[in-house]
Amino acid sequence: MDVMVSTGVEAPEQQQDRDFTLANARIVLSDSEMTGRVIVEAGQIVGVEEGDAVPAGAVDLGGDLLIPGLIELHTDNLERHMQPRPGVNWPHDAAILAHDGELASCGITTVFDALRVGSVVSEDRSSYGKYARNVASELLGMKRRGALRISHLIHLRAEVCSETLIEELAEFGVGEDIGLISLMDHTPGQRQFRDASKLREYLVGKYGLSDAEYTAHVANLMDLRDRLGDAHEAAAVAAARRLGAVLASHDDTTAAQVAQSADHGVRLAEFPTTEEAAAACRDQNIAIMMGAPNLIRGGSHSGNVAAATLAEAGLLDILSSDYVPAGLIQAAFRLSGVWGDLPRAIATVSDAPARAVGLTDRGRIAPGLVADLVRVRLSDGPSHALPVVRGVWSHGKRVG
Secondary structure, three states: OOOOOOOOOOOHHHOOOOOEEEEEEEEEOOOOEEEEEEEEEOOEEEEEEEOOOOOOOOEEOOOOEEEEOEEEEEEOHHHHHHOOEOOEOOOHHHHHHHHHHHHHHOOEEEEEEEEEEOOEOOOOOOOEOOOHHHHHHHHHHHHHOOOOOOEEEEEEEEEOOOOOHHHHHOOOOOOOOEEEEEEEOOOOOOHHHOOHHHHHHHHHHHHOOOHHHHHHHHHHHHHHHHHHHHHHHHHHHHHHHHHOOEEEEEOOOOHHHHHHHHHHOOOEEEOOOOHHHHHHHHHOOOEEEEEHHHHHHOOOOOOOOOHHHHHHOOOOOEEEOEOOOOHHHHHHHHHHHHHOOHHHHHHOOOHHHHHHOOOOOOOOOOOOOEOOEEEEEEEEOOOOEEEEEEEEEEOOEEOO
């Protein structure tokens, strides 16, 4: 299934021809590297040629790497800009612009902005209300006006343990660039939070709950899962079909959970928590995504399987920055060290995510695709090479 979306590069001033050549670059292709040049016309790649010659008028990259623009499928970064501190709400338009600019500076040229649908409104300090519909409308409006630097699509994170999921899903319609819907089941004691101490640590840190408030909150989540979980799960699966969105699972832990995901039509597994689940995803032909912070930090903050473990076992297809945008490109280059294969590692942040969500016009450096490109120079670090982003082009327009 191809995801047909508008990309946000639509304003009249952005429709002008963008013709240039990037030369003397170390180009990372799908399965190889070469020194050469990339020719861009009207925001599209029209040629990839080998050789270190710098034609008149071309931009000399001086041997820097040239990789495809990064594609981010799951990031909570926009929420961080909307609420930079607990209890501080920032204007959404300013938050969206800051988020957009930050991602562009990190080499991300396509993002699926994760917005939670499904709220808990009956509690006190641990309640969380609706926001996705309003934010999506503001983001889509800014996109139509050409205010954004990179391509934005919507990722709806469907919270099964909630009170309002069905009504919130109903607020979204076809043609609103909903490219991804993920099934989020945060029932205490399973999936991401099999370790109850990790859940307590997270909730107390986020909301400052007392022991009594934490106990009541957990009991409420368990009750919501028992009463509404199955209906909410079915509603999210139906919404993905209605909206033409790719369906993703989240935090699968067992082979049985993966089998259920496959029955739902899931094509992408976000952050499986065990090697058992990842292996089952491979058997079911479900793409496996892990978090860049997990790889960079050397393990999961929730105590689940390490991304490096899955990478070494050949059970990692896609990386996501999750909550650290700059981590995406850093993790890709770390992964190239694990595999000894830079094109394969770069594919985890470009070609593989594009394929997983049906985007056929990007993800590689090849004629006929949009000119989403990132110039990178490696800087020596204390233990590994650090990628430094030196230029970013989105649909041929310089954005970073």
